[in-house]
Amino acid sequence: MSYQVFARKYRPKTFDDVLGQDHVVRTLKNAIEQKRLAHAYLFVGPRGTGKTSTARILAKALNCPNGPMVDFDPENDLCQEIAEGRSLDVLEIDGASNNGVEEVRQLRETVRFAPARGQFKIYYIDEVHMLTNQAFNALLKTLEEPPEHVKFIFATTEPHKILATILSRCQRFDLRPIPADTIASHLQHIAKEEGIALDDSAAWAIAKGADGGMRDAQSMLDQLVAFCGDSIHEENVLDVFGFTSRETVASLVGALLARDTPTALGLVQREADAGRELSQLLGELIGCLRALLIAGLDATTGAEGIPAETWKSLTEAANAYPSERLLSVIDVFAEAEGRMRWATNKRLHLELGLIKSIQALGEVRISDVIKVLAGAADQFQGNGGSPSPERTALPPSEPKAPAPSEATPEPAPVATPVPTPKAEAPSKGALDIDALIDAAPDVAEEPPAPIKTESSKPEPTPEPEKAKEADDDFYKDPLIQKALTMFQATLK
Known part of the structure; x- marks a missing residue:
């Protein structure tokens, strides 16, 4: 036959x-x-x-x-x-x-x-x-x-x-795509019937590369038998089909979460020099980030075939970031995947996606600033103007910058830029929110003078000179001055 x-x-x-x-x-x-x-x-x-x-x-x-x-x-x-x-x-x-x-x-x-x-x-x-x-x-x-x-x-x-x-x-x-573990188990059954030694890691690599198609997985196994003989290892699968190992994907995700740009770019260069399919690498990267995002909500979810110890370290690193940061990273890679589909230089778009995603993990957003300022205001109101020992902080992954001097700069007229003290600029463009909160006790000790009004009479329209004086009082407010200093802003 x-x-x-x-x-x-x-x-x-x-x-x-x-x-x-x-x-x-x-x-x-x-x-x-x-x-x-x-x-x-x-x-x-x-x-x-x-x-x-x-x-x-x-x-x-x-x-x-x-x-x-x-x-x-x-x-x-x-x-x-x-x-x-x-x-x-x-x-x-x-x-x-x-x-x-x-x-x-x-x-x-x-x-x-x-x-x-x-x-x-x-x-x-x-x-x-x-x-x-x-x-x-x-x-x-x-x-x-x-x-x-x-x-x-x-x-x-x-x-x-x-x-x-x-x-x-x-x-x-x-009919749905067949799960990878089901395909891997069936490949092991075929290998046993044919007298072939197929490693579990090799079966998993074939199943992931088949992308839910049993026929594709069987055809790949047939090709590997012709290439390797009766013993098939994961390295053979990676070499023949250009797939990326789970350890490489885990290392790349770890470098991404650690915001180690040189290591991440070095891994991409190594995979490109080895002839790996970069589109498949990006797909594996997105799949791993998705699994980490879901694991933060449900700890019983799968580990995408990554070893248990490695998966534990990845989940701990991912938990240091809020879920919206991981979502923004996945969005960046999704855009890169769309560009890579038609690009001739796929490596360029993958590297740009990595750099943008690392920047997205480290940037301070306006929502973070609002949360910190709102938390500080609530603490002052709840303690009768005295500062609370607890403070609202940004995610632990945000870089720390040295606190600026506690001295309040001299007030300046409206049209003149406010002088900025010579302090070391925060790294990576991040805002030093902790220093702004540290300055809050000084503000609480010198509250602005209340404005007296008569409830029985409508408030008269201030004269131009008095209005100008009121504006000057507002700009001389210590909290406004401290905010201008910390944000390195000017008033026009």
């Missing part, structure tokens, strides 16, 4: 063999057992998730001896004919090459004939979205009221291209 690739040799034969699609399998089983069979089914899902295999299994269950039956014998002659695509009662049609009106008219002529051996005449149309609108319209009446012995099964990866009138006449089943 000629050699068969793993994707064909290990194709599911029964409902129990279908992996990762329990919701579809359960519904079809119940429909068969309860004799609630529809006349048209539509299977939707990404490539390699089991659309054609599920359609063939359904055809076997309908046309098997003494059927319809859920627990049929896949080795039966009828089932073997359906599996090999040579059954006269199960016609598999390629929608890409038979998408015209003439092909649909021929199909309408053949539906009148009774099945040869089974109970039903089944038409399976793959990539049904490739049919033209005229072909869809020619199929409408037959699809809505087919003969009792006819069943239609459609499969597509792009359901939005199918006419709504067709969709409304079918029972739709959405």
